[in-house]
Amino acid sequence: MAIPNLRAALGGAWSTHWAIWLGILPASVLFAVYREQALEPEHAGLSVISGVLQHLAMGLIVVGGGALLRRRRSILPIAAVAALWGSACVAGALVAFAFSARFYGSASSPIADTIIGLALIATWIPVAIFAIAQLDQRRLLLAARDITTDALIEERAEGRVTAQQLQSRLLATVTAQLTPVLADLENSLNAARGAITGDTATELGARISRVHDETAELVERDGPPLHSGVRPERAQRVTFRRAFALSTAPPARIAGLVTLAALAAVVPDTYRVFGPVAAAQGAIAITSSGVLLAALPAAFARWAARGKGMTHLRATIVLQVFAVIAAVIILDVLPPSIWAGAQWQVLPMTLMALALAHTMYSIAFVVADANATDEKELRNASAELDTLRERRAERSRHARERMAQLIHGPIQGRLAACVMALNFHAEIVATDPPRAEVMLDSVIEHLKGVTAELRKLGTYPEQISPHER
Incomplete structure (x- = not known):
């Protein structure tokens, strides 16, 4: 059972799967509501409708276009997948422009929305696809290991006869x-x-x-x-708890990617809604949290060397708690206060972006490493079984x-x-x-x-x- 490489994962079925499109629906709508505050909608319900319509247009291109292309080949070229998601981004920006021109006090900029959307897609979609592909592979890999282990246990017992x-x-x-x-x-x-x-x-x-x-x-x-x-x-049987009973902490190398993804998600829209000062506050808070995410795994490694290691899930939670606390402190102490007026919305958007980005990148890197290790053990067990x-x-x-x-x-x-x-x-x-x-x-x-x-x-x-x- 081969572990999917980056090309196979990004060009595989998950890259245009309806589950990916449906999974990012809540975040997509939430970011649309946050972004369109600058357009002065009469009420938030219109922004929700606009966000849903944008996401439907994107899904029609990504899911529908992917289904058509996969009639000829199961693994699509990465360029084809990128073209689908880029086209979906343009379609979403055009829907936002048409909806805002009809129902809002001012129309959105399709060019700005497209540029921001492409940045979001580049920093969020590939890692989401890769993480889901690795999770799916882990399920199959653990099942294969169980079958092989059962057969190996029996063969070892037979060998003693x-x-x-x-x-x-x-x-x-x-x-x-x-x-x-x-x-x-x-x-x-x-x-x-x-x-x-x-x-x-x-x-x-x-x-x-x-x-x-x-x-x-x-x-x-x-x-x-x-x-x-x-x-x-x-x-043992495959269980969710067993699948994620990993002793590896999220690596420090993902901190830069997490920081980049959170910046792309928060700073441009914050600039358009609340101005450059609020955008700078968000950028400083996110960068500071990223520094902590890069520094803390070294401390976890020292604890593990003393026999005090922790599971991947616990380490991820601890890292995110420290990152969130750092972001809250930065946003609170930098003038002007984040609690003034409606700027408090920057805080939950920043925290959500940090938590989601760190979770996805952690899964992508840690589970991929665990799958590679389990794949090697499976090959060794299969060779011994033969x-x-x-x-x-x-x-x-x-x-x-x-x-x-x-x-x-x-x-x-x-x-x-x-x-x-x-x-x-x-x-x-x-x-x-x-x-x-x-x-x-x-x-x-x-x-x-x-x-x-x-x-x-x-x-x-x-x-x-x-x-x-």
């Missing part, structure tokens, strides 16, 4: 299939005693001949490797060959004698009945002897040579 135990299991299989057939043949011969005809003897001989051939085929055929009947404990299966197949082959040697004389020889005796009986039953009766007794004794030989093989397993154990 001796050749003598395999021999005994094969003998039990042969005995279970032969014993009722032999008993039925013996009963048929006893029931026909004194009245057996040449045709009946020929038929019984043919039945014993089939038993002879089936016994040889059962022992010598190249069937699946023998199982010892061991039922070891199974591997080796163990080959060894078990070889041991099964040797067990079958040894069993064939053991039963060839005492069992198959008696069955062959039965067939010859019945064929001879069919020839003399009409001309020499006493001799035919003696021959019939001999056949019954041979059938009893076959059953006794099977029981003897099961009672004395030391007939297996020591090097086969």
